Amino acid sequence: MSASESHRWIYCPGSAALCEGQPRYSNPAAVRGTAAHALAAGELQGDWDAHKRQFPGLLGMTFRFEDDGVTKTETVDQKMLDGVMVYVDHVRDLANNPHSVVFLEQTVSLEHVHPGMYGTADCIILKQQELVVIDYKNGATPVYMQDEDGEPNSQLMFYAAGAMHFIEQLADILDYEVPAIVTMKIVQPNSFEVPPIQTLTVSANELRLWARTTLYDAAVAASEPNAELVPGDQCKWCLAQAVCPAFADKASSLASIDFKELSGETPAEKCKRIAKESSQRYLEKHRDDPEYKKSRVEATQKWREKNPDHLVDLRIEVLEAYGGKCVCCGESNLDFLTLDHVNNDGHLEEYRGGPSQYYKLKRDNWPSNIQILCYNCNCARATNVGICPHQEPGKLMQKKLPPAAMLTRKQVANVLRWAPLLDSWLREVELRAFEELQRGEEYPGFKLVRKKTNRAWPTEDPKRLKALLVGAGMPAKTDIFKEPEVLSPAQLEKLIKDKAVVAKVAVKPEGGMTMAASSDPREAVTVGGDFKELE
Numbered sequence: 001m002s003a004s005e006s007h008r009w010i011y012c013p014g015s016a017a018l019c020e021g022q023p024r025y026s027n028p029a030a031v032r033g034t035a036a037h038a039l040a041a042g043e044l045q046g047d048w049d050a051h052k053r054q055f056p057g058l059l060g061m062t063f064r065f066e067d068d069g070v071t072k073t074e075t076v077d078q079k080m081l082d083g084v085m086v087y088v089d090h091v092r093d094l095a096n097n098p099h100s101v102v103f104l105e106q107t108v109s110l111e112h113v114h115p116g117m118y119g120t121a122d123c124i125i126l127k128q129q130e131l132v133v134i135d136y137k138n139g140a141t142p143v144y145m146q147d148e149d150g151e152p153n154s155q156l157m158f159y160a161a162g163a164m165h166f167i168e169q170l171a172d173i174l175d176y177e178v179p180a181i182v183t184m185k186i187v188q189p190n191s192f193e194v195p196p197i198q199t200l201t202v203s204a205n206e207l208r209l210w211a212r213t214t215l216y217d218a219a220v221a222a223s224e225p226n227a228e229l230v231p232g233d234q235c236k237w238c239l240a241q242a243v244c245p246a247f248a249d250k251a252s253s254l255a256s257i258d259f260k261e262l263s264g265e266t267p268a269e270k271c272k273r274i275a276k277e278s279s280q281r282y283l284e285k286h287r288d289d290p291e292y293k294k295s296r297v298e299a300t301q302k303w304r305e306k307n308p309d310h311l312v313d314l315r316i317e318v319l320e321a322y323g324g325k326c327v328c329c330g331e332s333n334l335d336f337l338t339l340d341h342v343n344n345d346g347h348l349e350e351y352r353g354g355p356s357q358y359y360k361l362k363r364d365n366w367p368s369n370i371q372i373l374c375y376n377c378n379c380a381r382a383t384n385v386g387i388c389p390h391q392e393p394g395k396l397m398q399k400k401l402p403p404a405a406m407l408t409r410k411q412v413a414n415v416l417r418w419a420p421l422l423d424s425w426l427r428e429v430e431l432r433a434f435e436e437l438q439r440g441e442e443y444p445g446f447k448l449v450r451k452k453t454n455r456a457w458p459t460e461d462p463k464r465l466k467a468l469l470v471g472a473g474m475p476a477k478t479d480i481f482k483e484p485e486v487l488s489p490a491q492l493e494k495l496i497k498d499k500a501v502v503a504k505v506a507v508k509p510e511g512g513m514t515m516a517a518s519s520d521p522r523e524a525v526t527v528g529g530d531f532k533e534l535e
Contacts, residue, residue, distance in 0.1 A: 001219055003108075003119025003158035008234040010154055010218040013227035018240040027431050035063040035074035036138040037122065040084045041104050044091060044123075079190070080138070082490055085280040086189040086196055087136045094125050094132055101126040103160060108162025113211050114219035120234070126167055131179040133160045144196040145186055150520065152200055154215075156184040161211040164204060180204050181189050194521060236424045250418070311358075316359045321366045326374040328388045340381075395508075409531040416515075495504035 001016060009016040060357050061076040095102045103124040110117040125132040135156055137143050145153050171178050182202055189196040221227055229246035241247055286292035299390055316334060325332040339357070361370060373381070377388045407415070437448050459465050461481070472478050489506040493499050502530065516522065 001117045001160070001222060003116070003117075003121075003155050005031055005237075006154040006158050006218075008238055009222045010215075011232060011234045012230040012238070012246075013218065013221040013224065014229035014246075015234070015238055015240060015244070016222035017227060018229065018244060019238065022243070023241040023432070027427065031072050031074050032080065033138040035076070036080050036084050037105075037136065038063055038077060039080070040087055040122075040136060043084065044102075044104055056179075077490075082494075083138060085219065085494070087134075087187045090185075090187055090197060091123055091125070091134060094127075096132075097127065099128055101176075103166075106163070106166070108159060108166050110162050110165065110211060110215070112165065113161075113216050114223075117158075117215075117219060119155075119158055119162055121163055124163045124166070126174070126176060126179070129177065129181060130177055131160070131163060131167060131182045132185065133163050133182065134185045134187060135159060137186060138190060139188075142191045142192045142193040143186055143188055144194060144521070145184070145200045152184070153186070154204070156186065156200070157207065157210055158215065160184050160202070161207050161215070164207055164218075178204070182207055190327050193516065219446050220240040231421075233421070235421045240426045241428060247421075314358050314362075318361055319372060321361075322370060322372045325372065327371050327378055328373055328377040328390050331374040331376070335376045336376070337372050338375055340371050340378050342369050345369070 005019075008019075039061070043058070058081055058421075059078065063076075064071065064073050091102070094100070103126075104122070106121050106124050108119055108121050108124075121133055122136045123132075123134040125134070125453055126177070133156065143153070145156065147153075164179075164182060165174070167174075168178050170176075180203060182204055184202070186194075186198045186201045187196065188194060188198070229244060231244075231250040235241060235244070235247050238244065238247075280328055317333055319337050322332070322339070324337075326337060331337065339361075359439045361367065377390065380390075381388050404412070432445050432450075433446065437443060437446070457465050458468070466480055469478075469480065487495065489502050493502050496502075
């Protein structure tokens with residue numbers, strides 16, 4: 001029950017046991033994050049040589065990791081360095097006090113709350129009457145300090161509670177009073193969906209209460225033998241996605257688009273609603289058209305002449321005798337209903353429709369080989385080997401998901417909510433196959449290949465490179481250098497070490513629009529207003 005996985009086992013107690021023994025496959029983002037944390041810790045601890053501690057000198061450093069028998073490397077590039085330096089500079093600013101004590105990559109434990117609870121905090125800063133706990137996130141996927149209900153980030157609360165316990169044990173040794181205030185910070189400079197630094201302050205008493213109640217109760221629930229599995233947002237990073245029955249059920253129901261579950265509307269109800277809406281639109285369009293009124297009256301009179309009332313009454317009597325609704329979908333509008341032979345043996349009947357069949361059914365006291373289906377279900381049975389798609393998906397739906405245009409807004413919103421989880425599961429499957437192919441295992445129909453690369457020069461020494469090119473036939477007067485490029489605002493800030501100068505000149509263009517969850521802290525865009533401005 002680690003801090004980094006607390007969001008998962010707090011909201012899905014059964015995941016704690018289900019994840020035990022599951023293989024961990026480090027995706028490229030995780031490897032990059034590990035390298036970024038190592039770079040930050042080394043910079044704060046002063047591990048690098050003096051010349052490498054200069055800003056440009058860290059570029060190109062390569063970190064090498066062993067991950068379950070597979071060697072992985074990550075090279076420091078400008079983007080990683082820029083992000084790490086935001087974190088490093090913030091830590092240095094906070095710790096710029098002779099009375100501050102800094103702990104980097106500090107293991108914290110809450111085993112006094114419940115066994116097996118631990119974590120590693122990126123940075124803990126002990127200041128006078130304040131404890132600061134900082135977590136660095138290198139990825140672009142936004143991590144929120146509080147959710148849409150105002151609940152604090154469980155990982156940060158875990159780290160903070162563990163750090164408080166750690167400091168309480170050291171208070172006498174360090175000759176410090178136990179802080180009454182705890183400030184939690186998430187530094188995530190590579191995500192454009194949240195501020196680069198998020199802060200939340202709580203009292204030490206609030207933190208202790210949270211650990212003794214919320215965290216303890218969740219840990220006890222997760223320790224139960226048959227703890228509940230609850231699919232949700234927490235599934236995204238769960239190691240047991242591939243073997244979780246609750247997630248599989250949710251994914252299957254979503255993939256098959258169970259319309260009743262997603263929208264509360266059955267196919268028959270949807271068909272009825274659409275027909276009614278279409279009829280209303282047509283009626284509104286022709287309401288004042290005298291020719292339309294005349295044609296409707298004439299059509300009604302002709303139908304009544306061909307269908308005397310006693311035949312209408314007989315049809316109603318037959319339908320009501322057999323239940324008055326479709327035995328498959330429950331449609332009860334009599335105009336939608338038709339008679340069907342249960343054993344598909346209607347071709348053997350002397351009378352297969354119309355008044356003659358109605359009289360025969362009434363005379364024979366409503367034989368049991370007849371049932372009622374709506375026209376929709378009856379026709380669908382004919383194209384699906386005698387089985388209505390309501391009971392078993394037809395060949396078309398087995399081969400293709402419904403077009404997005406057919407979904408209601410509520411269905412689309414539900415699919416959007418679950419799409420990231422399904423997408424992460426697919427990426428986990430791909431990652432597992434890739435890792436195992438690297439170990440020499442085989443997957444039918446797949447193989448390892450080299451990625452496409454761009455051509456590169458064999459040396460970075462410009463004199464040696466030009467000599468090689470001239471020797472290969474290039475004219476000696478050819479200039480192999482391009483025009484100097486202007487530094488970006490971020491690069492210039494690092495060079496002149498004066499953010500105020502850059503802030504006075506640099507501008508931040510308005511970003512394009514993208515879709516985000518309603519819990520996203522960014523302000524919603526009013527589309528109508530934006531288009532008016534463009535006009």
